Amino acid sequence: MSPISDDLAMERRGLAFRLRQSDMLHSFLRSKIAMLSALITLAAIIGATFAPWLAPHDPFDLASLSILDSQLPPLGMEGADPRYLLGTDDQGRDVFSGILYGARISLAVGFVSVLLAAVVGVLLGLVAGYVGGRTDAIIMRIAEVQLTFPAILIALLIDGVARAVFGNLDRERYAFWILVLSIALSFWVQFARTVRGSTLVERNKEYVQAARLIGIPPFLIMIRHVLPNVIGPVLVIATISLGLAIITEATLSFLGVGIPPTQPSLGTLVRIGNDFLFSGEWWIAMFPGFALAILVLAVNLLGDWLRDALNPKLR
Amino acid sequence: MLAFTIRRLLQAIGVMLVVALISFTLFRYVGDPVNQMVGLDTSLEQREALREQLGLNDPVLVQFARFVTRAAQLDFGTSYQFRQPVVDLIGRRLPATLELSLVSALLALLCGIPMGVYTGLNRDSLLSKLFLSISLLGISLPTFFIGILLIFLFSVTLQWLPSFGRGEVVDFGWWSTGLLTVSGLKALILPSITLGLFQMTLIMRLVRSEMLEVIRTDYIKFARARGLSQRSIHFRHALKNTLVPVITITGLQLGSIIAFAIITETVFQWPGMGLLFLQSVQNVDIPVMAAYLMLIAFLFVVINLIVDLLYFVVDPRLRVERASH
Numbered sequence: 001m002s003p004i005s006d007d008l009a010m011e012r013r014g015l016a017f018r019l020r021q022s023d024m025l026h027s028f029l030r031s032k033i034a035m036l037s038a039l040i041t042l043a044a045i046i047g048a049t050f051a052p053w054l055a056p057h058d059p060f061d062l063a064s065l066s067i068l069d070s071q072l073p074p075l076g077m078e079g080a081d082p083r084y085l086l087g088t089d090d091q092g093r094d095v096f097s098g099i100l101y102g103a104r105i106s107l108a109v110g111f112v113s114v115l116l117a118a119v120v121g122v123l124l125g126l127v128a129g130y131v132g133g134r135t136d137a138i139i140m141r142i143a144e145v146q147l148t149f150p151a152i153l154i155a156l157l158i159d160g161v162a163r164a165v166f167g168n169l170d171r172e173r174y175a176f177w178i179l180v181l182s183i184a185l186s187f188w189v190q191f192a193r194t195v196r197g198s199t200l201v202e203r204n205k206e207y208v209q210a211a212r213l214i215g216i217p218p219f220l221i222m223i224r225h226v227l228p229n230v231i232g233p234v235l236v237i238a239t240i241s242l243g244l245a246i247i248t249e250a251t252l253s254f255l256g257v258g259i260p261p262t263q264p265s266l267g268t269l270v271r272i273g274n275d276f277l278f279s280g281e282w283w284i285a286m287f288p289g290f291a292l293a294i295l296v297l298a299v300n301l302l303g304d305w306l307r308d309a310l311n312p313k314l315r
Numbered sequence: 316m317l318a319f320t321i322r323r324l325l326q327a328i329g330v331m332l333v334v335a336l337i338s339f340t341l342f343r344y345v346g347d348p349v350n351q352m353v354g355l356d357t358s359l360e361q362r363e364a365l366r367e368q369l370g371l372n373d374p375v376l377v378q379f380a381r382f383v384t385r386a387a388q389l390d391f392g393t394s395y396q397f398r399q400p401v402v403d404l405i406g407r408r409l410p411a412t413l414e415l416s417l418v419s420a421l422l423a424l425l426c427g428i429p430m431g432v433y434t435g436l437n438r439d440s441l442l443s444k445l446f447l448s449i450s451l452l453g454i455s456l457p458t459f460f461i462g463i464l465l466i467f468l469f470s471v472t473l474q475w476l477p478s479f480g481r482g483e484v485v486d487f488g489w490w491s492t493g494l495l496t497v498s499g500l501k502a503l504i505l506p507s508i509t510l511g512l513f514q515m516t517l518i519m520r521l522v523r524s525e526m527l528e529v530i531r532t533d534y535i536k537f538a539r540a541r542g543l544s545q546r547s548i549h550f551r552h553a554l555k556n557t558l559v560p561v562i563t564i565t566g567l568q569l570g571s572i573i574a575f576a577i578i579t580e581t582v583f584q585w586p587g588m589g590l591l592f593l594q595s596v597q598n599v600d601i602p603v604m605a606a607y608l609m610l611i612a613f614l615f616v617v618i619n620l621i622v623d624l625l626y627f628v629v630d631p632r633l634r635v636e637r638a639s640h
Binding site: 145150153159160161164243247251254255257277278285293296297300 | 330341345456458459463471571578581582596597599611615
């Protein structure tokens with residue numbers, strides 16, 4: 001059988017078979033680190049998504065909070081209460097439940113902002129690479145200027161402007177979207193640059209010329225024909241960006257310019273706990289901090305593995 | 316080289332103008348400057364008079380030109396929250412931030428380069444694996460959490476080092492330094508580790524991957540064949556050729572260190588510009604925000620320029636190429 005009909009035969013056997021035969025699955029099953037970090041990431045996503053059902057307490061239900069339960073240490077320490085696995089904070093909120101609800105917000109901000117950054121970045125990268133000329137020059141210039149400013153600085157500036165425009169109360173209502181917007185705004189550049197690079201290569205290939213010859217409009221060529229061939233590295237960048245986006249969100253919330261304390265994310269929880277570090281209640285800050293660190297570490301390791309697995313040169 | 320320098324200089328001025336435009340837009344259109352200066356009982360006529368007096372009714376281009384001229388003379392107006400000239404506020408806090416940033420950058424370089432060389436040369440040794448694991452942690456742990464961990468360990472539990480402030484400082488004119496007193500140096504340790512750790516891991520990984528590549532090249536094999544000592548090969552021949560990307564990244568990172576100082580300064584209540592900027596964001600103090608933005612952009616541009624020029628010093632090939640044109 002010729003290699004081409006071989007490919008066709010593979011094509012017909014369906015997705016499940018192709019997945020079973022893929023190098024990626026093989027490399028995934030061989031890498032213990034990749035499997036472990038995928039497991040942690042998955043657990044975090046499930047824990048965050050189903051927080052209202054999984055969490056032993058509802059930290060936002062003020063009626064269930066009692067000041068008598070405040071600042072209880074975690075299990076294993078003297079004075080611990082078996083109802084509170086990781087102890088409670090100054091208002092009697094369960095730290096473990098707080099982490100689950102906090103991870104929900106951290107992950108939500110991370111996913112939405114990376115998605116937004118990816119969509120904007122991929123589209124701009126496609127256009128820049130495919131159209132070229134002045135459009136390309138303008139888009140890439142903006143990207144360069146953007147790249148010189150760290151994400152934190154851009155986000156802080158946007159937050160300052162939002163405060164001036166909306167006023168402090170309204171800002172809290174829009175905090176989620178302001179945060180998403182400011183993180184996405186600093187992360188789109190990576191996507192745009194990578195996609196532009198591969199689009200420049202694809203643009204001159206025969207299938208694109210053929211599509212152009214039979215009169216398919218440029219926009220459709222970009223979306224239907226070029227995009228599927230340049231999307232591979234986007235997945236890697238998205239995973240790496242997710243880790244960075246979660247860190248950025250946590251940092252902004254820690255600085256007090258992110259998610260308001262009424263809906264605490266992991267960063268906000270560390271900020272709250274930081275005030276109690278010196279009076280001995282270390283668990284209020286440490287557990288959310290470690291949860292954050294483990295989550296980001298897992299996502300980063302997954303990104304590292306994905307990059308190596310998708311890059312045949314390194315194998 | 317002169318033409319190159321001039322071209323880069325023009326580009327730098329271009330970038331500064333764009334940033335000035337953003338700052339100006341912030342200053343002029345986000346939050347009305349007049350509203351911030353007067354009380355609630357000021358009449359409309361008085362407001363209008365003040366508006367005229369401040370030149371806010373002039374054409375936008377004239378206002379922008381005035382903004383740039385004043386900025387060039389370091390006049391950024393008066394802070395809304397402190398009622399003091401912005402320049403004085405920032406000037407007083409500049410030394411603290413610069414000292415912290417430079418010490419962290421130095422720390423990152425002095426630890427990062429040897430660690431990178433070592434892990435590049437001894438790929439499989441146990442110590443290399445330890446360094447690499449630490450570097451992964453350094454990249455994954457958020458800066459603020461590293462700071463909190465260090466405070467918890469060294470200030471709360473062991474009580475060795477102070478957890479906030481600069482300690483005693485010595486004044487030289489407008490510059491105040493904490494480098495000359497014991498308490499100042501002690502106060503500097505934790506913040507500079509916090510700030511420098513991420514850059515250190517970055518430099519280490521960079522040097523490592525560059526070393527791995529260089530060590531495989533023919534001229535290194537040739538140097539071995541000539542019977543040069545290991546030391547001379549590794550440091551004189553190999554390391555030198557990894558320096559171009561290291562200089563680029565370090566230079567660019569120096570800018571982001573100053574920006575990341577915002578986080579470290581918040582954790583350690585370090586009285587620098589970053590803390591001032593954060594307060595100004597929280598209190599919508601637009602003049603301080605605008606001035607800080609301009610200052611950071613200026614630092615970025617200057618650092619970029621220096622990095623570009625350093626290429627010529629480090630990489631002789633560039634000099635030859637330019638000369639032959």
